Amino acid sequence: MFVLILSFAFVAALLPGVASLLGRRVFYVAALVPTGAFIWGVWAYSQIATTGPLIEQAAWVPQLGLTLGLRFDGFAFLMLSLVAGIGVLVFVYAGSYFHTEPIIGRFAATLLLFAGSMLGLVLSDNLLALFMFWELTSITSYLLISIEDNKAAARTGALQALLMTGMGGLAMLGGFVLLGEAADTYSMAELLARPPSGSVVNVALLLVLIGAFTKSAQVPFHSWLPRAMNAPTPVSSYLHSATMVTAGVYLVARFTPAFAEYSLWRPLVITFGLTTMLLGAYRSLRQHDLKLLLAYGTISQLGLMMLLFGVGTKESIFAGCTLLLAHGIFKAALFMLVGIIDHQTHTRDLRVLGGLHTQWPVVAVTAGIVAASMAGIPPLFGFLAKEEALAALGETGFAWGALVLLGVVVGSSLTVAYSARFVWGAFGPRQVTMIRDQDYVGNEAVGEQAPKPSNMFLAPVFVLAALTVVFGVLPWLVDPMIARAYESLVGKSTDHHLALWHGFGQALALSAVAIGAGCALFWRRKRIEELQESMPRVPSAQRGYDRTVKGLLEVADAVTGFVQHGSLPIYLGVILLTMIVLPGVPLLRDSVMPDLWFADSPMQVVVGFIMVVCACAAAVARRRFAAVILVGAVGYGMAALFVMQGAPDLAITQLLIETLGVAVFVLAFRHLPADFVRPKLRGSQVARIAVAALAGLFIFGFTLFAIGARTEPSISGEYLDKAYSEGGGHNVVNVIVVDFRGFDTMGEIVVLAVAALGVAAIVRAKRAPTTAEAESSATEVEV
Structure with a gap:
């Protein structure tokens, strides 16, 4: 496993030099590395059925007793499948997305470094090593979002993502240190097997959750994700659908079986998850940019995943694993579709798009399939995941379970509505009124003149769409993977299995209600938009971030103006007085005068x-x-x-x-x-x-x-x-x-x-x- 992770860094170091010779074909070379990782993962997955988890350890800081431990189990394979499997498709997709841009080599290398960092994160068994890879994903994400550094919006979005996830990462590090010291071990497997107790543990868990919430864009730390949409679409289809944004969900999934009964854990995770799901879905309905629509939709889905793992029952953890995989598949495909539309039409504004269904009928059908999977329409994989979630939440037995279930149904209805809005906005026929945006001025639908994308450009989308259909119709193909992931989290096997038909029941009825309500919301979309516009503005996380940063800069300017006003004598005087006072006071109080002599000659x-x-x-x-x-x-x-x-x-x-x-x-x-x-x-x-x-x-x-x-x-x-x-x-x-x-x-x-x-x-x-x-x-x- 160490060699596997290092191979990403080794090949990434070679890509910028190779790019000058291969051009955009360098992405196909880079795709070989995640392909090898996926093949290794399949082989290792076949081994753990008989041998148990694969473990590798290496001395990291022997003086402090720290070891760098890697652990491969069923849940790690689920995450590796997303990181490596979707990574291969993203690299292939990037080969058609870019042409002769000078950033190709740098972008391919950074994207491969991110993939290696993400792989290290999901395989780490040591808390401090997990933090190291966690921060590497934040740094490489910053570099990827700002890869087009001539764009101010890209630089601003990258900085915001780095500041917010970095802040959460530092809080998480504090929680890791407190937990490691309380448990006398930094091995995650040992920590979760024998969780410590005491008041300090609650503080540690709160810090860990802050890190998880910032990374997975939970309210109120979600504003960095829409700003990150200024990155090239391959970044969004990889980092912001199936990998980086799920790191916080991954952490909560790992910790929940051990800490779900602690006083802070379940209430906080469920509250933040449900709030995020509802707010993200609501904000998605207000977006005209297809990429922002998907960004807020991702925030909503991340909230649902966080909620499912936070509930902590066996059924909800199983549902969370299913949704994690399903979301990675359909959301990566949707982001890729947005990139194709933007690449061919030079706009993502659904107010000026139209007519694409006549120009690209196959693409329109594919978009309908993956969007329907996101909406939870049968017989797609997203429907199975959504039904598992509704069934699990209906059997929690908690006093507040009905309220949470109602919130999820409302969120699911909004999901159906913004999924339909995505497909209709991009492909639906209609008369386009005069709209002016940064890329388009006119009164004709842009899609009517859009050139058809190449088959190589569409191939990754077709693969993902096929997977969401196949896994929905033939769930037994993916059921063992979900069951093994569940077993590695809970420590027990399950007799529950994925199925397209579980009979008539509460979950199916609630799915029908959500689909019907979502269709009604879409049908009355004009009225809904009017209501949204007439509603008073709620506090915005983005405005809060902007004001916080502005306030910090003003305070910094004031402090700097007070202590650094340009007088060198004052600077030197402060330094000398500090040197005199700090060691001088204890020196006069406790020191003993030595024996002295006048001179030797x-x-x-x-x-x-x-x-x-x-x-x-x-x-x-x-x-x-x-x-x-x-x-x-x-x-x-x-x-x-x-x-x-x-x-x-x-x-x-x-x-x-x-x-x-x-x-x-x-x-x-x-x-x-x-x-x-x-x-x-x-x-x-x-x-x-x-x-x-x-x-x-x-x-x-x-x-x-x-x-x-x-x-x-x-x-x-x-x-x-x-x-x-x-x-x-x-x-x-x-x-x-x-x-x-x-x-x-x-x-x-x-x-x-x-x-x-x-x-x-x-x-x-x-x-x-x-x-x-x-x-x-x-x-x-x-x-």
């Missing part, structure tokens, strides 16, 4: 006195160059002290550093006046003097106290012991410089080289002529 006293005199002279010098020389003299005096203490290597280093410092100062001061400006002594000047004096005293005192704070023996003894045995030299200093501290020596060599270059630049630099010299030279030329 009279020469040290002489050199020290000269250093003090030079430092004081530098502080009062009037000319800049003189101040630089005096400061350099202080540094050279320090080098002399190092020599007296028997540390020639330190002395050389000090000489080099001081030389470099003097050279840099001289280079900088060449463009400044020769003399310092001496302002009158004011309060600000006194404050600067005080801060400088305090900083000097602090550094002096800190150095003294540091001598007495040693708690371990000096490392010098270890150097002496190992100089010959490990370094092979009798000269300890040479062994230290060359072996034990070789990188320090390399740094000193770099300092020496830079200092030499600086001195050479000063020597070779030509002094700028004075005004008098320039005038004299000009006079000579005139003469």
Whole structure:
């Protein structure tokens, strides 16, 4: 499994270079990787029936006891089928969607990296590894949405998706850490087998749910998904239908069997899921852009999936697995259809589309099939999933079960209505009134002149449409996969099976009610639109996001304007005062004064006195160059002290550093006046003097106290012991410089080289002529 995931990254690294040779055919090369992953998944799926889940582990951070664990079970195969299976079709689709765009290689590589990240996410057994892949999907999603970086809308949508999912990811990481510490393990399998208890667990679960809700676009964190529709359609048909947006659903599905009975889990997941389903379906009816219509429809379907897994009964989990697969199939096909329409007609506005059913009759029938599957019309796979959901919710036994069931029926009715609106808007015949949008101005249906798409362009859609028909009519083909996924989540096998006909019952009756109500809503669509327009505007998540970001930027500007107003002395003063106060207070309170001595030799006293005199002279010098020389003299005096203490290597280093410092100062001061400006002594000047004096005293005192704070023996003894045995030299200093501290020596060599270059630049630099010299030279030329 590790090799499988790494293969995505390896091939992705090669694609940009290959794209210059193959052009858009590079997508067909990229499709080979998810094809191989799908074939491996089928083989591994045949093995786990007898051997149990496949597990691979590798040491990640052994010092912390962390291992990178991967686990392949029935639910992982269900997700792998969506990631790899639909991934193959998306790459084939992209080969016809793009032509000669310069972004082809970059786009193919990023899309393949996303597929590998998503595969790692669904196979991860370690919580921290899952978070790593989780964030990789967010980052690659950002790159994919903004792939056409010349479009401001794409950049804005990508940033919003990254900020919202990234915020949720950080919250989820906090929850993972709390859960891992409470359970004393970061293995998801062990955690779910023995879930911890305590109040901290509720906090952890709340953080995990925030991450899941943001990733799967649950209200009120859903606004990033419609904005992400500015991405190319292959991105939407892959990330925003079957893979990335289902990551949160996947996480909730994994955690529900273990944590459903905790006080926060079930109420929160059901409330957010039902609200999301209803709001997403309602907003979908208001959209004129086909892609936005599907985006809000996806939000609605994600809410239903979240609700089913959140309920946590055996029947609802089985229904959730069925809907997860069915949704991935029909929603990917619908997004691909929108991309084809946009590619051929250059618009997605259903107000100007029309006549496509006469130009593309086969495509119109295919669109009707996949949209009917989304609406839950028999005998399609979507109908089976919807009926399983209604049956499961009708048998919860909860006090609020009837209310939830009613909400799902209402949401299903809205789903039927916006599904019919999608098909009729794109393919239905009608007289188009004068509409002006960014791509079209006219009073004729755009579809009447649309060229027919190629068979290769349509092939992925036909495959997905065929699957939704076959799995609906012959559910026994997919029933074992759903049952195995259910078993891996619940830990028990089930005797429940998918079937097209379960007899007359509550679920079938509710399906009929939802279909009938949805058809009635579509029939009265004009009246519904008028009612929607007349209703007062409800708080918008998008407006909330925009205001939040605007508020943060205003606060940031205010804070920046207060603390960074351009005064370098104030910046330096704040830094020095922080350095003095934070370590200085505990130092005065708890430190012990070490034993001190005055000097080791009279020469040290002489050199020290000269250093003090030079430092004081530098502080009062009037000319800049003189101040630089005096400061350099202080540094050279320090080098002399190092020599007296028997540390020639330190002395050389000090000489080099001081030389470099003097050279840099001289280079900088060449463009400044020769003399310092001496302002009158004011309060600000006194404050600067005080801060400088305090900083000097602090550094002096800190150095003294540091001598007495040693708690371990000096490392010098270890150097002496190992100089010959490990370094092979009798000269300890040479062994230290060359072996034990070789990188320090390399740094000193770099300092020496830079200092030499600086001195050479000063020597070779030509002094700028004075005004008098320039005038004299000009006079000579005139003469």
